[in-house]
Amino acid sequence: MKTEDVVLGILNEKSQTGYDIVEKIKTIFSHFFDGSYGSIYPVLHKLENKGKVTKKIIVQEGKPNKNLYSITESGREEFNKYLRSPVQTEVMKSDFLMRLYHGEYLPEEQIKQIIIEEINRKEQLVEELESQFEVWKEDMSSYQKLCCQIGIESYRSEIEILKKFQGH
Amino acid sequence: MKTEDVVLGILNEKSQTGYDIVEKIKTIFSHFFDGSYGSIYPVLHKLENKGKVTKKIIVQEGKPNKNLYSITESGREEFNKYLRSPVQTEVMKSDFLMRLYHGEYLPEEQIKQIIIEEINRKEQLVEELESQFEVWKEDMSSYQKLCCQIGIESYRSEIEILKKFQGH
DNA sequence: TTGCTCATGTAACCTGTTACATGATTGG
DNA sequence: CCAATCATGTAACAGGTTACATGAGCAA
Structure with a gap:
């Protein structure tokens, strides 16, 4: 399971910002995955360069601008490839x-x-x-x-x- | 928890080779830690350079030579420092x-x-x-x-x- | 006025994985 | 004869963490 696939999976549900993605990971994914701004933002840039996601800048007042990311057809293909690949063993560090x-x-x-x-x-x-x-x-x-x-x-x-x- | 501390902990029990250490990790540590030759051998070299462990070469016949590692006083100090440091939260990747x-x-x-x-x-x-x-x-x-x-x-x-x- | 939320980003660093290389002995 | 065990090691690559930078609004 690569972080890229995890991000594609989250964007497959709906278009979201990097901030939203990290929030989701930190809350409902917390018991089986970990990610931070330092790992998610670079992955989003990488996915954008590869054409797996597109970015739309949303100008806001009184708040910083948002980058709203959406999955592309190519991104959906990649995600589906992941979903059908062999399941990796769980890793626990205690x-x-x-x-x-x-x-x-x-x-x-x-x-x-x-x-x-x-x-x-x-x-x-x-x-x-x-x-x-x-x-x-x-x-x-x-x-x-x-x-x-x-x-x-x-x-x-x-x-x-x-x-x-x-x-x- | 750093891999260095894990290795020091294993050597604190008794002197062992890198091969033994990996075996222990892959068997009885398997449910809470992971390590491979590619991670353990470099850590042993690093610990040796820092003076936390010493190496003794054991010549064998019909088998490759062994590097038997022993913890030093400085290594024990480091390990005890680890044991008394705050416990890090568990990490699970599923x-x-x-x-x-x-x-x-x-x-x-x-x-x-x-x-x-x-x-x-x-x-x-x-x-x-x-x-x-x-x-x-x-x-x-x-x-x-x-x-x-x-x-x-x-x-x-x-x-x-x-x-x-x-x-x- | 202190700290939290929103919101993005990067550079330096550290660490680990994968794949390769070597090679004799032993058990089925 | 093939696979596993013993035994070490590295280079290239991939990946993540930490710390920093910016900055407005808002609630206590």
């Missing part, structure tokens, strides 16, 4: 589990604290995802809703697992 | 959830197939992790075992969630 692995080199109190913090962090994430789901769900397809629900349930399971192992 | 999100643009049969494949993939992963756990557990601390058990349970929960949502 600093939390790395700390836990080396737990014997830290005082027990500190490990307990790290576990508590991880539970809190995940409870925060599940709350955010749930509230974002409420915001977006009217405009979501059943598959998109499913995707959010899986995220919510995954976080909840993780929290349960950590609570179960809390206190050895 | 091509599977990206496909599911765009499910409406694929025939229903294909989505069902993608879900089945993801369940199979995760069942494969949980089996591998369990068998690796059996191989390594004699030499593992209770925290290291906990780390594996969390991985196994996480995969199982994910499988349950997918099965629950299978067929909408």
Whole structure:
């Protein structure tokens, strides 16, 4: 899964600005993808050069101008090629589990604290995802809703697992 | 979490070769970290230049020579600094959830197939992790075992969630 | 008046992936 | 005889992060 395909997928739904795309990634994609301005803006320029998207400048008053991007026919083809390509394995990077692995080199109190913090962090994430789901769900397809629900349930399971192992 | 810290952590347990380090990462770290020869060998050279590890060449017959790396006092200090630094949030990249999100643009049969494949993939992963756990557990601390058990349970929960949502 | 939201962008840096190169031994 | 295991390494490429730059409006 390339960032280019992710951006094409978002623009395939509707025309949007780079700012909108990053917002969507940071909210409803947060549990399975990551992107920032530093990665999304360059990708949009690249896609424009390749003719996969077109840009329309929208002049605004009292606010900065917007670059509204739309997917082209060539972009749709590329996106469909992606959709039919083999699914890549999931990648997980967990600093939390790395700390836990080396737990014997830290005082027990500190490990307990790290576990508590991880539970809190995940409870925060599940709350955010749930509230974002409420915001977006009217405009979501059943598959998109499913995707959010899986995220919510995954976080909840993780929290349960950590609570179960809390206190050895 | 930098790859340098991960390598120092592995060498903190005992002196090992680059090959051993990659093997460990590919087996018992597989559910929370990723690394390959192309990333680990350069990191070892870098750590050696910085004086965080030392290299001892072991001549073997019938096999290529080994470079056995050991952590230095300076390396231990660096690793302990890492252990006491703030825990970074987990990062997840899931091509599977990206496909599911765009499910409406694929025939229903294909989505069902993608879900089945993801369940199979995760069942494969949980089996591998369990068998690796059996191989390594004699030499593992209770925290290291906990780390594996969390991985196994996480995969199982994910499988349950997918099965629950299978067929909408 | 402080900080947030909207809105775009880039340059320097760091890091990782892929593909290549080498080569003997061992197991099925 | 073929594939896997052991064992190291690099060069070219691709990619992302961080920090910076700009700037108006608005709410507390």
